[in-house]
Amino acid sequence: ENTADSSPGIEQHMDLCLQLMKDLDAVGLETRLLRASLSLGQQSFLEDLLHPLLELTGEMWADGRLQVAHEHLASAVIRSLLGSMYLSSTTDGTAPVLVSTTPSGQHHEFGALMASVTAATSRWRTIYLGANMPAEDIVAAAISRGAGAIALSLVYSTDDPKLPDQLRRIRQLSGNAIPILAGGRASSAYVPVLDEIGAIRISGLNDLRNELELLHSEISPPTLARGQ
Numbered sequence: 001e002n003t004a005d006s007s008p009g010i011e012q013h014m015d016l017c018l019q020l021m022k023d024l025d026a027v028g029l030e031t032r033l034l035r036a037s038l039s040l041g042q043q044s045f046l047e048d049l050l051h052p053l054l055e056l057t058g059e060m061w062a063d064g065r066l067q068v069a070h071e072h073l074a075s076a077v078i079r080s081l082l083g084s085m086y087l088s089s090t091t092d093g094t095a096p097v098l099v100s101t102t103p104s105g106q107h108h109e110f111g112a113l114m115a116s117v118t119a120a121t122s123r124w125r126t127i128y129l130g131a132n133m134p135a136e137d138i139v140a141a142a143i144s145r146g147a148g149a150i151a152l153s154l155v156y157s158t159d160d161p162k163l164p165d166q167l168r169r170i171r172q173l174s175g176n177a178i179p180i181l182a183g184g185r186a187s188s189a190y191v192p193v194l195d196e197i198g199a200i201r202i203s204g205l206n207d208l209r210n211e212l213e214l215l216h217s218e219i220s221p222p223t224l225a226r227g228q
Contacts, residue, residue: 013036014049017074021057022070026073030077033081091120096215097125097127097145098126099127099138101150103132103138103167103170104135106160108156109130109153112128112131115153124212124216129141135173138150139170139173150179150180153182155185163193181202181212
């Protein structure tokens with residue numbers, strides 16, 4: 001029997017989304033995700049439903065439970081939804097700026113896009129550059145917009161021989177003034193170089209939000225007279 005709860009929980013949302021993917025029902029999937037975002041609230045939607053759903057979809061595609069068509073349809077719907085959330089996020093024009101992207105060779109953009117949406121709820125203005133960006137372009141965007149931080153999403157692969165040099169180059173070009181935040185499922189494979197460049201390692205969207213709140217308070221302290 002159906003008990004009183006009219007708003008489906010995370011598990012139900014997840015099951016319904018997977019079924020709609022398997023049915024190749026893009027409109028149904030988009031509608032379900034929109035409903036979930038309204039009932040869960042934006043942060044819980046991103047952290048508790050969308051991120052696990054993306055992980056599960058990737059696993060199911062890898063082991064043959066989903067076909068390429070299912071995965072592509074889901075990616076298109078989720079990309080469109082995240083893009084809309086990003087474009088509709090408005091922040092005070094005086095808020096610090098976060099540049100969010102993935103370095104060269106990193107083609108999975110959802111982590112960087114979710115980071116952009118999350119940052120907007122943490123009182124940051126976000127500039128989302130897309131995926132697979134060369135170090136020079138990342139830093140040029142950060143400097144030209146006076147960015148308070150750079151967020152990098154590292155998803156796949158875990159053994160890119162060129163990525164450590166790209167990460168070092170981002171730090172070299174940006175100097176030590178701009179904090180670099182790095183997360184994503186492949187980030188643990190690059191811990192030595194992330195530590196070398198002094199990156200703040202992020203373990204998830206909740207952790208990202210906490211770090212951004214901390215940086216926000218450091219960038220925008222109360223105006224106090226300071227001894228020279």
